[in-house]
Amino acid sequence: MSSPAPEQDSLFDLEERIRRTVDLVASLRAERDAALAERDQARQELKQASAAAGSEIQKLRQELEELRGERKQVRTRIEKLLGQMDLLSGS
DSSP states (O other): OOOOOHHHHHHHHHHHHHHHHHHHHHHHHHHHHHHHHHHHHHHHHHHHHHHHHHHHHHHHHHHHHHHHHHHHHHHHHHHHHHHHHHHHHHO
């Protein structure tokens, strides 16, 4: 039996290296695509979270303004009641 010629071994080695390179490129492309999909999903979630937070902030601002208005009304009523009590104490 004769062993394969050195040219055939070199060709076989080259074919194997090319196959491994092709497999590696395919694997890297799949990883890249998965990473891009994950990035896009994260961006979408961030966008939704930002919109929800913006809506919540607006709602809280409105509630704060309403509470400030109520506090002002309560203060005015208490001052009025204290004035009336002062009138009763002074007479």
